[in-house]
Amino acid sequence: MQEPTILWADDEIDLLKPHILFLKDKGYNIKTVTNGSDALDAFKAEHFDIIFLDENMPGLTGLETLVEIKNIKPDIPVVLITKSEEEYLMEDAIGSKIDDYLIKPVNPKQILLTIKKILDKKGLVHGKTASAYQQEFRNLLMTLNDNLSYEEWADVYKKLIFWEIELQGLEDPGMHEILTQQKAEANAQFSKFVEKNYIKWLNNPDIAPVQSHQLMKQKVFPLIDSTPTFFLLIDNLRYDQWKIISPIISEYFRIETEESYYSILPTATQYARNAIFAGLLPTEMEKRFPGKWQNDEDEGGKNLHEEAFLEDQLKRLRKNYKFSYTKVVNYDQGKDLVDNIHTMANNQLNVIVYNFVDMLSHARTEMEIIRELASDEKAYRSLTLSWFENSPLLEALKKIAQKKVRLIITTDHGTIRVKTPSKVIGDRNTNTNLRYKQGKNLAFEPKEVLHIKNPQDAFLPRQHMSQSFIFAKEDEYFIYPNNYNQFVNYYNNTFQHGGISLEEMIIPFVVLSTK
Known part of the structure; x- marks a missing residue:
């Protein structure tokens, strides 16, 4: 040397x-x-x-x-x-x-x-980090063999993310491989856990974690008092992405609590986010809002009525809050949000849906340059951070920080980098999502999916007598046999959502106050 x-x-x-x-x-x-x-x-x-x-x-x-x-x-x-x-x-x-x-x-x-x-700092820090993870590896290995509760699964996931971020600076392929394998094993065990308990949770909330449809009632509304509350939902924000942007946010806000909740299935925007704002499960939304709820086979946008769903939930719960609802899907709307913060501070509740991260995951699938910029988990986080540092959202948060308000940051679901193709056959009305399928007479490999034969057991709409839902587990993604190799090459290592994984289901929920 x-x-x-x-x-x-x-x-x-x-x-x-x-x-x-x-x-x-x-x-x-x-x-x-x-x-x-x-x-x-x-x-x-x-x-x-x-x-x-x-x-x-x-x-x-x-x-x-x-x-x-x-x-x-x-x-x-x-x-x-x-x-x-x-x-x-x-x-x-x-x-x-x-x-x-x-x-x-x-x-x-x-x-x-x-x-x-x-x-020598870099080498000393890396040595201590690697040694600490080796000890934690053994602890996590024993933990994964236990009969974990939903709270313990959330803790396991957060520990894995902590070490993934800690180890990302190490130039040690062997250590990264160990962590990747441990994360894969955790997802395999977590998928079994969800398969065993998910329908029980929906039918018995007393034994269940807080899920999408309970979020506002159980975690948000109890916080609303005389202090104006900003509820920021960053679409498709994983826990690791939150941990990457949180140091910047902490410069302007004090983190009061950092918790989690569970997304419902499918872990897809039209189901999970509509459930958040309606305070209802999909079959309940379909029944209550026949003119607004859209099933997979229906034409048109699937998230066009979130404000109406929220207003209805507030009325049902007799919450007479003065509230606003803002959805940001492009840069100009982000700048408009910045300009409107002063007015919004007069409301008890301000809901902001910010749609960049979801677009980033889709762009990574469809655009070669984004694939190169976000080639792995570390690069995906880095791209998220770069966006956030230069976004109107950060500018808006700085303005919010100047007010005496409460800020809640959360998301509707996460996303997972898929690596394992799983063959499925369905008719032309089968939905296009790679992590869940619903349709008639689906053919698939039973060991690779969670199969819900009767959708209503999981409070999912049933449009046909022979309709069922299947959910991809771990890092699998559904591919039709036609042009199989072409689609495998196209979708492999892309970020997808809709199925069962720690990344998709365990959601950050953070309460902050201004300094």
Whole structure:
């Protein structure tokens, strides 16, 4: 391994010879200069792993040299050394993105500690992270063999996501493979758990987690008081995507609670999101709203009446809230939302449905450039973060943070990256979703699906006597035998929703307050 190379610029460099000899004995290669101009010349001519700059040099000062260096290579670690403890100098240095700040006189061990902190930090952190996960791996392995409750499954999923994000910076394919396998095993066990309990939950809420149709009544309405509440539903936001954007949101809001709930099946927008706003299951919506509820076979949009569903639920529960409903599906509507925040703060409840993440998952399937930008889970999260940082939504949240309000952030369902094709045969009226199918006389591999023979058992509409529903489990996706290989190649590794997985069913529900 090549010795780390350090550039040290100080007009009193001769007095620092003991420090330099000490560092050379420790395996570091040191180049010394006595002024800022020479430092820049050396920096342009050679590669350095870290730079030490004395602030008080003749000609270019340390800060001036720092600015020049960062303009050329922003990510080079720089340590500023000075005799002054003036606050303005520290603020200028920090504003110029230094990596550390030392006050003279410095001793050799102090310099060594700074170098290790900067250059060896990545390796030290990665080593500790890998070791901690290896211990957690054994704990999770034993946990997955237990008879887990729905609360414990939510905890398992959150732990897996924690380690997935922690390990994403490690250049260790073996460790990533172990985590991927453990996540797959968790999804296999979770699918069995849902298959065993799902219909029981729908028919006996006392033994069930909070699900889509109970969300507003059980988790949202009890929070609404004299403090205006903004209910933000970011369509298709997985728990890991929430964890990636939450540090930005935490700059403006205080997280009061971070919980979860379970999406109903199918984990698809027309079912799960309509259930949230109606406070009803699909068969109940079909019966109560014959002119508004749309089944899979019906023509037209499936989520056109969410505001009406919400209004009806409020009336049924005798909640006389002054409320607003806003749906954002493009950039211009996002800018309109920003402009309307001031007015909305006068309402008790403001519901905002923001539709970007769902469009991102579909775009990744259909557009080659998005496939390349979101090639795996890490890249998918990164793309979500990049969107959020530059979106009107963040601008709107900053405006909301200026008000004395409560903010709730949640979603309707998640999404899973599918990898395993599962053959299915259906007639021309069978729906197109890759994670669930409903239709007449479906043919499929029984071991690969949750088959609900009588849809009404799961409170799902039944349009034909021979109609049934099947749900893909784990990372499977349904493919017709016709043009099988073509469709496998097209849909493999795309993000889909509608079926049974930890990613699709366990939903973040976060309550925040302004700081």
